[in-house]
Amino acid sequence: MAYDVARVRGLIPALGDGWVHLDAAAGMQPPENVVSAVSGAFRRPRSAPGAPFAASRHTADVEHAARCAVADLVGGDPRGVVLGPGPAVLLARLADAVADTWVSGDEVVLSRLDDAANVLPWLRAAHRRDIAVRWAEIEIESCELPAWQFDELLTGATRVVAVTAASGQVGTRVDVAGVAARTRSAGALLVVDACAAAAYGPVRLDDLGADVVALDAAAWGGPHLGALVFRTPALLDRLTNCSLDPTARGPRRLEVGPHSTPQLAGLVASVDHLAGLDDAATGTRTERLHASLEALHAYQDRLLDELLLDLVGAGATVLGSAPDRIPALALTHAVKAAELAEHLADRGICVVPDPGEQGVLAHLGTAEVGGVLRVGLGHYTTPAETRALAAALASL
Numbered sequence: 001m002a003y004d005v006a007r008v009r010g011l012i013p014a015l016g017d018g019w020v021h022l023d024a025a026a027g028m029q030p031p032e033n034v035v036s037a038v039s040g041a042f043r044r045p046r047s048a049p050g051a052p053f054a055a056s057r058h059t060a061d062v063e064h065a066a067r068c069a070v071a072d073l074v075g076g077d078p079r080g081v082v083l084g085p086g087p088a089v090l091l092a093r094l095a096d097a098v099a100d101t102w103v104s105g106d107e108v109v110l111s112r113l114d115d116a117a118n119v120l121p122w123l124r125a126a127h128r129r130d131i132a133v134r135w136a137e138i139e140i141e142s143c144e145l146p147a148w149q150f151d152e153l154l155t156g157a158t159r160v161v162a163v164t165a166a167s168g169q170v171g172t173r174v175d176v177a178g179v180a181a182r183t184r185s186a187g188a189l190l191v192v193d194a195c196a197a198a199a200y201g202p203v204r205l206d207d208l209g210a211d212v213v214a215l216d217a218a219a220w221g222g223p224h225l226g227a228l229v230f231r232t233p234a235l236l237d238r239l240t241n242c243s244l245d246p247t248a249r250g251p252r253r254l255e256v257g258p259h260s261t262p263q264l265a266g267l268v269a270s271v272d273h274l275a276g277l278d279d280a281a282t283g284t285r286t287e288r289l290h291a292s293l294e295a296l297h298a299y300q301d302r303l304l305d306e307l308l309l310d311l312v313g314a315g316a317t318v319l320g321s322a323p324d325r326i327p328a329l330a331l332t333h334a335v336k337a338a339e340l341a342e343h344l345a346d347r348g349i350c351v352v353p354d355p356g357e358q359g360v361l362a363h364l365g366t367a368e369v370g371g372v373l374r375v376g377l378g379h380y381t382t383p384a385e386t387r388a389l390a391a392a393l394a395s396l
Contacts, residue, residue: 003299024376027218037269041262069271080230087226088117095121097239118193143320147178154186168196171325180209201297222270310390327377336370
């Protein structure tokens, strides 16, 4: 069945404001079931888990449901799901914990394509431990990250490889499975930032070959929560304990303090929303997630192809030309990004101006040309909205 974008739009109350929301780079608009789940949880009695009364049991049930929902999304084990306030915080905790095992002569491999959240924590940890950092470079014109270069980057001293599944800045997808095969040969830990990729199509731990996957619920319309999913849950007990509880086991070793139950309820609802994007999908939640995200992927691929052609005709330059990408674009124009965003806002179009001072945008030197405009399609974006963007740019 064809992806029914009109039905999906009807599930998202924020879209009634009359604006064209192409600002998914800042997170997608939340559906009604997420809003209701969060507000409903605030109305219930709350307590800490572990006590023998209803409010405490409910808190424990919601936390378990959140771990199961995240595990279903990526084909993981709930016992390997770490929950927290955002992927940047969780990746920083992970880097600190992993770095405690490093010794002189060890190395880490990072990528020029990655966002700061999966680069800076490892850089800081390497600096503290005086560990060498090797860089996987991008092809400047296409913004692709060739997997073959990891043959030379990885050595017997490599302890961690951190790479993105898809860039949230320029949209390039990465051959993570190719990187994973090389990483396994080196005996290193592969940490994959799937925050952007998971919002636009199926992401499976087995397919990626990752040891740890980072997720951001806000990227697909959930609350501002992050998760780390470990392929092997037992690995968590070998990491330094970051918890306030010195006896913590499993995921709690990387979780500091109690969770927000309403936020966790919203996380569960957001994964259920993803599973229902295709109302013809049936089976378990995992099966419905796969079918719905495949339908979304096919719809947005067509939408993105049309948008790329329209943007060229409108005088914009899209960074990168990778054939395999998510619908997240960075573009430049004769008009500087901040002024361009104002021009589009005057026409009811929301996009995100970026000064280009971090991540791959900094590597490409976009700050020197006044930054870029970041355009992100949502699950609810229509062809009429993308055409409105191109028309507004062409009017300049």
